Amino acid sequence: METNYLQHIQEAAQWIRQRLQHTTPQIGLILGSGLGDMAGQVDNPITIAYDQIPHFPVSTVEGHAGQFVIGKLEGKPVIVMQGRFHYYEGYSMKKVVFPVYVMKALGVRSLVITNAAGGMNRSFQAGDLMLISDHLNMTGSNPLIGVNHAELGVRFPDMSEAYNRGYRVLAKRIAEQMRGAGTPIRLQEGVYSGISGPSYLPPAELTMLARLGGDAVGMSTVGEVIAARHAGLDVLGISCITDMAIGEELEPLTHEQVVAVANKTKPMFIELVRNFVKEVKI
Template identity: 80%
Template sequence: MEPNYVEHIQEAAQWISDRIDRRSLDMGLVLGSGLGDMAAQVEDAIAIPYDRIPHFPVSTVEGHAGQFVIGKLEGKNVIVMQGRFHYYEGYSMKKVVFPIYVMKQLGVRSLVITNAAGGMNRGFQAGDLMLISDQLNLTGDNPLIGINHPELGPRFPDMSQAYTPQFRELAKRIAAQMGQERGEAIRLQEGVYSGISGPNYLPPAELTMLANLGGDAVGMSTVGEVIAASHAGLKVLGISCITDMAIGEELEPLTHEQVVAVANRTKPIFIELVRRFVKEAQA
């Protein structure tokens, strides 16, 4: 890592801390494409645009507001990333994961990380939610390459339970409860997220390859952030909104607008699931 990386993390965290009445934070949330409206659910909220925070990158992707929202959600003190940073925007992987370390510095102990993804599992359909059980990092990079700073985490962090099993079990119980209340099952899948660099959507041959490698969904985020979260010792719940089917042999053209539209339709169930999880989870 860069020699001044820890100093920059500390300076950014201190700048934020000075503006939030030194409230302790319980949980962080990273909201992906089309899912940023959940930040409006946060009460007693303070919004801090990324471009005001020292050393922070700026999100350039449509559908990403580009700010932290800090306040209360279901009785917990939360910090919400309304928009994230992507490797394909030209940022280094260390910059992409910089906010994860800042949140840890602010006292966060667990994360809910969300994204929009293409479904490669033939048992999925557009509009499903998928609990991430594991990941394939196919970005070609890793945020931990370089000097390791022990104050951030160990040189060789374990990834065997990067997505906390207890969090997944809680999310499944909550989804079952929601289904009983609604009178219809919530389509909550579980599978492996394949993270690619982007920004192009993949051609059929590459999608077929990823499915053969064990991937159930594919997207352009998350894997670096979860590596950093594991490095920092954070618990993680990962949820993908399956916005389209990305099966190589049956691939149809896709636009970012279509991805956001499906995420918007799934939003009410997604928001309810996450809110209930935040309420019940032991950070």
């Protein structure tokens, strides 16, 4: 465990709490590449840049604004991470998940985690959304390595249901209602393969991950989910499938292409998340 990790979490949470005007967020949202506009849906927002918060890392990735937006969404108090941190940025995995523990300390009980991902399942297509049912941690690290602080969670947290089953059922019902109302949403469900990045994978590694049971691949999320479950938070994970990553049919890809597809999918994504926040029982 990093030196003074628990103390730093408490100090960061206290600094934020003093600026919240007695608001206690109950739902946290972590927004991935190209999905940050969701923060614009928050009512009466309080915006706090990461670089103002004691001990906080700073987001360095294009498409990540690097700030908390705190307020209400569908009448419920939320805290939104408009931009996240990644292992490939050079941060330790403990630093990557630091905001998860800070959100828990602020009062968050449920976490919606989103990302942009490449689709490895041949039945998917770019523009789909995928509910994450489980993950493969292929990052080579785990945020819980080191001394465990009981104040954060148990030494050996259970991961048998890392992504809340009831949340997934609710999200699928909402998607059905959206389709019934004319929204052309394609909601898949599958296993997210988390890699360290930052390079996109070569064909052989994509083929390997698909054979291991992965349906989508990306460079985030798994560390945050491990920390969230360690902290006792319930998690809904959603991937925006921005490209197809079929090893045998791989084509060149840029980050700009990923963000462009995420931007096209954004209205459906926002509608799904808003309705989830509206209907979920905390």
